[in-house]
Amino acid sequence: MKRFEWSEWWEERKQKYLISDEPFLDRDRFASLCVGTGLPDIQQRSTFRFRNVRDGAERFIGRSKSGEKPFARIYTRLGNPTTEYLERVLFQLDCQHLIDAALAADEREPTVGSMVLASGMAAISTTLLSLLESGDGIIAGNVYGCTDSLLRTLSRKFDINTYFVDTTDSAAVAEALRLHPEVAVIFIESPDNPTLAMSDIRVLGGLARQHGALLVVDNTFCTAYLQQPFRLGADFVVQSTTKYINGHSTSIGGNVLGPFRFMSAEFFTMAKDLGPTPSPMDSWLNGLSVQTLPQRIDAAVENAVDIAAFLSHHPRVERVYYPGLPSHPQHHLVGPQMRNGGAMIAFELEGGARPAERLMNYFARHDTPMELAVSLGCVISYIEHPASMTHHVVPVADRLARGITDGLVRLSVGLEGASILRTAFEEGLTEAYREKRVGKNVGALAPAGG
Numbered sequence: 001m002k003r004f005e006w007s008e009w010w011e012e013r014k015q016k017y018l019i020s021d022e023p024f025l026d027r028d029r030f031a032s033l034c035v036g037t038g039l040p041d042i043q044q045r046s047t048f049r050f051r052n053v054r055d056g057a058e059r060f061i062g063r064s065k066s067g068e069k070p071f072a073r074i075y076t077r078l079g080n081p082t083t084e085y086l087e088r089v090l091f092q093l094d095c096q097h098l099i100d101a102a103l104a105a106d107e108r109e110p111t112v113g114s115m116v117l118a119s120g121m122a123a124i125s126t127t128l129l130s131l132l133e134s135g136d137g138i139i140a141g142n143v144y145g146c147t148d149s150l151l152r153t154l155s156r157k158f159d160i161n162t163y164f165v166d167t168t169d170s171a172a173v174a175e176a177l178r179l180h181p182e183v184a185v186i187f188i189e190s191p192d193n194p195t196l197a198m199s200d201i202r203v204l205g206g207l208a209r210q211h212g213a214l215l216v217v218d219n220t221f222c223t224a225y226l227q228q229p230f231r232l233g234a235d236f237v238v239q240s241t242t243k244y245i246n247g248h249s250t251s252i253g254g255n256v257l258g259p260f261r262f263m264s265a266e267f268f269t270m271a272k273d274l275g276p277t278p279s280p281m282d283s284w285l286n287g288l289s290v291q292t293l294p295q296r297i298d299a300a301v302e303n304a305v306d307i308a309a310f311l312s313h314h315p316r317v318e319r320v321y322y323p324g325l326p327s328h329p330q331h332h333l334v335g336p337q338m339r340n341g342g343a344m345i346a347f348e349l350e351g352g353a354r355p356a357e358r359l360m361n362y363f364a365r366h367d368t369p370m371e372l373a374v375s376l377g378c379v380i381s382y383i384e385h386p387a388s389m390t391h392h393v394v395p396v397a398d399r400l401a402r403g404i405t406d407g408l409v410r411l412s413v414g415l416e417g418a419s420i421l422r423t424a425f426e427e428g429l430t431e432a433y434r435e436k437r438v439g440k441n442v443g444a445l446a447p448a449g450g
Helices: 007-018 027-035 053-060 081-104 120-131 145-158 170-179 201-211 260-274 280-312 353-363 396-401 418-432
Strands: 112-117 137-140 161-164 183-189 214-218 236-240 254-259 317-321 344-349 382-384 408-412
Touching: 007 081, 007 254, 007 260, 027 081, 027 280, 081 112, 081 254, 081 280, 112 120, 112 260, 120 145, 120 183, 120 214, 120 236, 120 254, 120 260, 137 145, 137 170, 145 161, 170 183, 170 201, 183 201, 201 214, 254 260, 280 317, 280 344, 280 418, 344 353, 353 382, 353 408, 353 418
Parallel strands: 137 161, 137 183, 183 214, 214 236
Antiparallel strands: 112 254, 236 254, 317 344, 344 408, 382 408
């Protein structure tokens, strides 16, 4: 079944230019692309002067003689030169193999479009609102709390059927597709937030293609450095640039990569009309930070490997979820799908929620080397409680079925020294099991984003 007029064109392009036996770009070349040719000036302005009426008219219909993005020099809600730079860099990081193949074939028509929006959720919502119509269906795995909330709202208000499925079980996805022929989109995170379970993107991409659906991958936990979903058969890649791309918790942003014919038409129109516009300053900050992306992730992963091993051997830790550990159920996908296990960890303590709360409160202190905070991918390590914070909006029964227990702790490992983090965990875990009066119940903690 072909649901979109550009489906056949896109499938031909995917097979010719995007799907690859090599799962990711060489590290040194990736690092060179991150550095790029240097940042442009910040175009901190809302509107742009036209040379004449013809120039303005041509830009409004998408023409530009100088080769730049025509809408980036009309009005910043439609685009901005500073944001255009970031869009180009993020496109290259995911699609340099496409660029190489297209140049070799003297291909003139673009295949993948890139657009930066005001947040990761703006990227997700604009993508889904552009793709889905009333009566369509969407299959979703274990996803971030606000994504879950958005999908339930689409079902409740707009007659878009959402089916939550364990996407790590490819057979379950295949059965859901068989039962629900109206499904137009499969939406996954891999590794997912917060249990770090991994879905097989190659297999799910094949199932989507057979069904005539599209596979959307939220790649926030990995970025293009650790995982390049287009090579594995994905149709869209979305991410929050707030996280690893920025790396310093100084800005908000999101990015969407997808079929150019769609991105330049339906998607651009939806974004233009909704107005989820990033500020030029945020785009500049993300463009600056992306220059050190691989070095920051390498250092964070080195620390995460150390901390995951430490936690997995600690007598008070019942379970550790980290793709880099051989005990992880989808550890076999690390290598064929991910460059390494990443820098996100989840774990559960003996005794559940009460010691977990004590541990997190220990790290809320100013004299410890991380922060009790949501978000992730920062040079600072963040620890948080998914059940009462990032995933509090997920209905309790669904949350528990997905493994998001009241005792689950999510950890984004930063760049503090591994020995410092280990020492702090030793002290924090001792505090967690010391008999004393505890404060508010974790279930009463205030909700947050990230």
